[in-house]
Amino acid sequence: MTPYEDKTLKDRLREEKKKLKQMNLKDKLWYIWEYYKFPIISVIVAVFLVISIGSAVYNNRFETALNCVILNSRVTSQTTVPEDYFDKEFRQYIKLPEDTKIEVDHSMTLTFDESAMSDFTYAELAKLSAMISSKELDVIIGRKDSIDHFGQMGGFTDLTQLLTPQEYEKVKDRIYFVTVEETGEKVAGGILLDEKDFTKRTGLSIDQPILSVMTNSTHKDTAAALIRYMFGL
Structure with a gap:
């Protein structure tokens, strides 16, 4: 210049x-x-x-150990948050390193009553279905209507196969069976959580919450560990 x-x-x-x-x-x-x-x-x-x-x-530097979606929940506490329970206490329980993620989404609200469905509901359902199809989802915690919906499509792991016989024996009274529509088979597809205890630990309220593990989950070992943690097995 x-x-x-x-x-x-x-x-x-x-x-x-x-x-x-x-x-x-x-x-x-x-x-x-x-x-x-x-x-x-x-x-x-x-x-x-x-x-x-x-x-x-x-974000791509971190591996995911578990991806959990909590459906139709209501926040009941300003101090207790689900991330503390899942991403801090459970992480410590399984001695998970900090560079491995536990993802918990409690923002979704679904209904399967066609008369009550909106564009938003369809979008949420499409999002959840995409997560399942792409094997990005490991655990669903939701009401009976949600568990029945995905259970009838054969979407959940049989807990008799996921847990050891000794573990299953301890929680057999809390097992929730789903009927697979295609075969008519009844599968131990979910486990009933204690509603009050779940709310106390996570700050979220769900009517009769049920935990289910996806059939195509790529982190079934961590999902099984979550059940052990929640039930003290």
Whole structure:
């Protein structure tokens, strides 16, 4: 850059500074946006992309040990949160390293009454179905209607196969059977949780909560450990 060009640039900057000094705040904002909006937008987009890429790279560093969805829950506490129970206490129980994730989603609300279904409900169901199809989901905790819906499609692991005979014997009175529509077979597809205890430990309330492990779960060992943890087996 020549001295003349350098001086011209300095003069332009000086003029811009002088203009802005003479304006009130409203005029300054208008002037900056009117003449510099494209550079501003470019910077915002660039920052957003950097943050998004950085977040994706960071999250991909972690392996997932368990993915759990809690359906139709109601938050009952401002101090007790499900993440404390699942991602802190259970993590400590199984001695899971910090660079391995336990994911718990308690935001979904489903209904299987067609007269009560909305676009939002269909979207939630589609999201959950996609998670199941892609083997991203390991455990569902929900009401009987949810467990029956996915259980009749053969979606749940038989707990007689997941637990040891000794463990199953201890919880057999709490086993919830689902009927697979295609075969008519009754499968030990769920285990009834103590409603009050679940609410006390997680801060979430569900009517007669049932825990089920997906048939295509890729983390069945961790799911079985979660049952042992919850029932003290």
